[in-house]
Amino acid sequence: MVAVYRAPMRSRNDAVEPQATIDRARQLGVCGFGRLVTSSAEQDRLARRVARFAELDEGSFVWTRDTHGWFWLGRICGPYGYDAGKTAKAVDLVHIRPCEWLSIPILEQDAPAAVVATFNRGGRNFQKIHNPSVGVETQRIWDSRIPRLTET
Template sequence: MAVHRAPMRSRDDAVDPELALERAFALGVVGMGGRLAVPPASLAEALAELSESDERAARRLERFAALPVGDQVWTRDADGRYRSGVLTGEWRYDVDPRAHEADLVHVRATRWDPESLDEAGVPPAVVATFARGGRNLQRIRALD
C-alpha cells in the first residue's frame, strides 16, 4: 500500500476549495479537477481530451487513475485538520453539475476516516508533504 497527498484543490483560483472537500467527504470520493467540455465515456477519452489542451494535466490524471485500490490518501479539511482515506474504487468522471462547480470531476471511491486529526496525530511525513504546498496528488514515500 502506497500513501499519497491529495489536496483536492482546483487549479482554477475562482473555485472555492471548500466545495471540493465537502463534496469528497459527503460522497466518499477523492479526486482532482480538469473539467472537460464533453463528458468522457472512458479514461482513454478523458486522457485524449485533456492531452489536447494540457499534456501535464493528462499525465496527472493518468497517474491518479493508475493508483491501486487500497492505497491510502491524506488531505486537509477546511479547518486545516488532516483526513485519511483508502481508495476503494476505480476512476470515473463525475457528470453532476455540482462536481463541475467544485472542479472535482475525476474521482475515485474512497473510504474516509470519519475523524479528522490535528498535526500531532498525523505522521510527520504527511505534515511535511503538505507544508511544501502545491495542488498535485503526490506520493509520500517516507511512509511506504
C-alpha cells in the same frame, strides 16, 4: 507496504472554494481533482496525471487537509471515474476514485510527519508521499480508527 498519497483536492481555479471540494469528496466517498487547463501543454500534463491516478492500486491511502487545518485519511476503494455533473464541475472535482474516508479528522500532531511536511510545502498536485515510515504510520492510524467487528 501500501502506497500513501497527498490529495490536496484544491482547484487550480482560485474562484473555487477549497472547503466545498473537500466536503463534497467526503460526503460522496470519493477522492480526486479537477480539470482546469488553459493550453495544449497543460492538457497533456492533465492526461498524464489522470492516467497515473487511474492506475493507483485499490487500498492506497490518501491524505487531505481541509481549510481548518484538519487532516483526513482515506483509502482508495474503487476504479477511476469521471463526474460530468454540474456540482462536480462547480467544485472542480471531476476526476474521481471511490474512497473510504475516516469519519473523524486527524490532528496535525497525530499525523505522520511526512504527511504534514508535504502539505506544508504547498501545491495542488495529487502526489505520492516518498518517505520510508509514512506507510507504516498511516496503516497504524487507519487500523486504530476503523471500527472492528467483534466476534460473538
